[in-house]
Amino acid sequence: LPAEDADERRVARTRGVVDHALRMEEAHERTLRWLDRCVQSHARKQDQALFGIVQGATNLDLRRRSVEGVCAHDLPGYAIGGVAVGEGTEAIRTVVEFTTPLLPDNRPRYLMGVGYERDIVMAVAAGVDMFDCVLPTRNGRNANAFTPQGPIRLRNARFAEDSLPIDPSCDCEACAGGFSRAYLRHLFMAEEMLGPTLVSAHNIRHFQRLMLDIRTAIREDAWSSLLVAWPCIGSDEAHSSTDEQT
Numbered sequence: 001l002p003a004e005d006a007d008e009r010r011v012a013r014t015r016g017v018v019d020h021a022l023r024m025e026e027a028h029e030r031t032l033r034w035l036d037r038c039v040q041s042h043a044r045k046q047d048q049a050l051f052g053i054v055q056g057a058t059n060l061d062l063r064r065r066s067v068e069g070v071c072a073h074d075l076p077g078y079a080i081g082g083v084a085v086g087e088g089t090e091a092i093r094t095v096v097e098f099t100t101p102l103l104p105d106n107r108p109r110y111l112m113g114v115g116y117e118r119d120i121v122m123a124v125a126a127g128v129d130m131f132d133c134v135l136p137t138r139n140g141r142n143a144n145a146f147t148p149q150g151p152i153r154l155r156n157a158r159f160a161e162d163s164l165p166i167d168p169s170c171d172c173e174a175c176a177g178g179f180s181r182a183y184l185r186h187l188f189m190a191e192e193m194l195g196p197t198l199v200s201a202h203n204i205r206h207f208q209r210l211m212l213d214i215r216t217a218i219r220e221d222a223w224s225s226l227l228v229a230w231p232c233i234g235s236d237e238a239h240s241s242t243d244e245q246t
Contacts, residue, residue: 077108140200172205
């Protein structure tokens with residue numbers, strides 16, 4: 001490249017880094033301003049619980065500053081936002097394990113938008129109390145079923161004559177109700193709404209059972225038992241984007 005073009009590209013790259021840092025800073029300040037407005041507008045205490053949301057992307061210094069600003073308000077609970085939106089697993093872990101101990105331990109700590117089994121177990125170990133995620137139903141609508149061994153994709157031809165339930169150990173409406181993998185596959189191939197309904201119900205129950213086992217592991221100090229009962233916790237394949245592989 002001519003020297004002038006190379007210089008222009010270096011300037012453009014530098015500008016991109018600066019602009020990205022500026023956007024993160026502006027988002028951080030906007031979050032705090034919005035929280036100030038929310039606190040003023042939500043004076044009612046008897047029928048709602050306003051959580052402050054910590055932001056800061058993957059910038060740990062900004063995360064710390066966000067915690068300080070958010071926790072300056074005495075709120076019923078605090079949330080960790082801005083993760084599970086494209087970062088890798090290790091980036092999520094770094095942010096969660098850094099941020100969670102900074103939040104008050106006498107209030108619920110809520111991790112937004114997570115997620116896969118491995119991420120939930122990691123976050124609980126870090127001190128997170130609450131989660132929300134569309135993963136069970138979004139995947140259920142797309143014929144992706146979660147099991148302790150990892151996800152299965154019911155549209156795959158290998159399930160066309162599979163007489164087993166999704167998970168023989170599960171007590172959900174689909175598994176305990178006698179719906180085989182083959183029949184569920186047929187429902188999806190025929191575009192019958194019963195298929196997405198049953199697999200979504202199964203996926204929700206799958207994560208309910210995981211949380212029950214996590215609570216048992218906490219009470220009995222038996223975290224290693226989760227890896228035995230839930231091999232998917234340590235499986236990379238179990239945490240891939242199942243939606244993209246239908």
